[in-house]
Amino acid sequence: MSENWNKRTNAVHGGTRRSQYGEVSEAIFMTQGFVYDSAEAAEARFIESGDDEFIYARYGNPTVRMFEERIALLEGAEDGFATASGMAAVSGALTAMLKAGDHVVSSRALFGSCLYILEEVLTRYGVEVTFVDGTDLTQWEAALRPDTRAVFFESVSNPTLEVIDIRAVSALAHKVGATVVVDNVFATPVFSTAIEQGADVVVYSATKHIDGQGRALGGIILGTKEFIRKTVEPYMKHTGGSMSPFTAWVMLKGLETLSLRVNAQADNALKVIEAVRDHPALARALYPGHPSHPQHNLSMGQMEKGGTVLSLDLKGGQPAAFTFLNTLQVAVISNNLGDAKSIVTHPATTTHQRLSEEQRAELGITPGLVRLSMGIEDAADLIADVTAGLDAAL
Ligand SMILES: *Cc1c(COP(=O)(O)O)cnc(C)c1O
Numbered sequence: 265m266s267e268n269w270n271k272r273t274n275a276v277h278g279g280t281r282r283s284q285y286g287e288v289s290e291a292i293f294m295t296q297g298f299v300y301d302s303a304e305a306a307e308a309r310f311i312e313s314g315d316d317e318f319i320y321a322r323y324g325n326p327t328v329r330m331f332e333e334r335i336a337l338l339e340g341a342e343d344g345f346a347t348a349s350g351m352a353a354v355s356g357a358l359t360a361m362l363k364a365g366d367h368v369v370s371s372r373a374l375f376g377s378c379l380y381i382l383e384e385v386l387t388r389y390g391v392e393v394t395f396v397d398g399t400d401l402t403q404w405e406a407a408l409r410p411d412t413r414a415v416f417f418e419s420v421s422n423p424t425l426e427v428i429d430i431r432a433v434s435a436l437a438h439k440v441g442a443t444v445v446v447d448n449v450f451a452t453p454v455f456s457t458a459i460e461q462g463a464d465v466v467v468y469s470a471t472k473h474i475d476g477q478g479r480a481l482g483g484i485i486l487g488t489k490e491f492i493r494k495t496v497e498p499y500m501k502h503t504g505g506s507m508s509p510f511t512a513w514v515m516l517k518g519l520e521t522l523s524l525r526v527n528a529q530a531d532n533a534l535k536v537i538e539a540v541r542d543h544p545a546l547a548r549a550l551y552p553g554h555p556s557h558p559q560h561n562l563s564m565g566q567m568e569k570g571g572t573v574l575s576l577d578l579k580g581g582q583p584a585a586f587t588f589l590n591t592l593q594v595a596v597i598s599n600n601l602g603d604a605k606s607i608v609t610h611p612a613t614t615t616h617q618r619l620s621e622e623q624r625a626e627l628g629i630t631p632g633l634v635r636l637s638m639g640i641e642d643a644a645d646l647i648a649d650v651t652a653g654l655d656a657a658l
Pocket residue numbers: 349350351352354375377378418422447449450469470471472481482483
């Protein structure tokens with residue numbers, strides 16, 4: 265295992281811990297507990313655990329530790345704590361560090377459950393939250409205060425694919441000493457350089473690209489060793505949102521092929537947007553990796569590729585969007601993303617249904633907007649599928 269290896273090598277070998285059997289594929293240590301050689305050894309381990317010493321799976325487990333180390337190497341973070349879901353990572357990262365009286369500034373364009381944490385949960389415990397338009401640096405600057413403890417945003421917003429300037433927002437936040445927490449799902453650990461650009465903490469839903477095959481829920485909080493082991497670990501291990509060893513094994517295997525999959529998905533996204541963007545059924549076609557995206561230069565400056573998701577806004581509103589969804593044969597209708605299978609979603613009636621019409625309008629989630637998570641299928645089949653859907657929606 266080497267920090268000098270490149271990402272693709274670390275994604276395959278990073279963090280591997282072999283048992284005495286020398287297994288090639290990582291072992292699943294499906295155990296919640298660990299046996300001590302003596303009472304004295306148990307006492308000693310509770311005082312201080314060595315690198316290969318575990319106490320209880322809620323605190324840590326060898327398979328989970330392999331996943332944490334592998335993804336930390338991939339992201340360029342010092343350390344990570346694996347969680348039961350992406351939301352356990354988002355809520356854990358924030359709740360672990362905040363207390364009553366703290367101030368948080370957050371981008372408004374958030375995944376529904378993230379919005380719930382910031383709007384409903386943190387405020388209930390006396391944390392003050394100010395929402396800003398994440399793409400407007402003057403709003404960040406105006407909202408940040410000397411007592412701002414944390415800044416939170418999705419680096420690419422769901423589903424309108426607005427890109428937040430990680431470098432600029434981090435620089436502003438660091439001036440007041442705030443910790444920058446980035447939900448980086450759409451960038452993926454393969455395309456991201458968020459930590460290099462100033463993010464202090466990066467969270468992922470591993471459910472998305474890291475599993476990438478629709479099997480398991482999981483998440484990860486990445487940051488400095490100090491933040492992960494002194495702030496996050498005590499909170500997570502006592503509140504119970506830790507990842508199961510079996511899930512960690514699924515995610516480890518996912519990391520091995522992550523680069524191959526997301527590169528193929530991003531290439532498909534670019535080919536599809538190129539092929540359909542002038543279609544007469546469309547009012548807007550959004551993909552950060554295409555030069556037509558209003559923040560294309562910013563996107564390419566902070567991600568290696570434009571990601572795996574594109575959004576299309578149909579002129580015919582919801583009826584046209586529903587016809588589009590119902591016509592697609594390759595892409596399936598679901599609400600996950602990052603999967604090897606292409607997935608199509610109508611955010612206004614599903615993932616963002618909870619919002620009021622005004623909130624949706626403010627975020628650009630129009631009735632005609634559809635989100636397409638591109639899979640690894642053949643590009644020609646995807647282009648034919650999306651074109652047929654748009655033709656039917658005319
Ligand atoms: C899916 C998602 C989450 C939540 O992840 P789960 O694994 O479903 O809990 C958080 N943030 C973003 C941006 C997501 O897309």
